[in-house]
Amino acid sequence: MSDKMRIKLDRTLCDGFGICAKHAPEYFSLDDWGYAVLVGDGNIPEQDRDAVMRALLDCPVHAIMEINAHGPGEAPPPPPPTNEDPAEQLKVEDNEAEWGFTR
Numbered sequence: 001m002s003d004k005m006r007i008k009l010d011r012t013l014c015d016g017f018g019i020c021a022k023h024a025p026e027y028f029s030l031d032d033w034g035y036a037v038l039v040g041d042g043n044i045p046e047q048d049r050d051a052v053m054r055a056l057l058d059c060p061v062h063a064i065m066e067i068n069a070h071g072p073g074e075a076p077p078p079p080p081p082t083n084e085d086p087a088e089q090l091k092v093e094d095n096e097a098e099w100g101f102t103r
């Protein structure tokens, strides 16, 4: 994989099982109540990806999420610009046969 791994932690979901801190203690610590705290900015270097992915997959409440270029938390890329006039796409009586209007 060439994409950089980036994660985020939703602390509102965390139930404090501590599995993440066990698998990847460099990236997850536990606060005084046992709830997870993300250590660092969420960017995961290649060499730590497996440990963090294991923490992500083992979290029983799915509080750890991977953020990809097209994944949750980030907007998808805008559609490519077209030179077509949107008015040409309208379904009107003139192109009724093309669109298969039913009345």
Ligand code: SF4
Residues within 6 Å of the ligand: 013, 014, 015, 016, 017, 018, 019, 020, 021, 028, 034, 035, 036, 055, 058, 059, 060, 061, 062, 063, 064
């Ligand atoms: S594994 Fe999930 S529920 Fe457990 S401490 Fe980590 S984030 Fe919280």
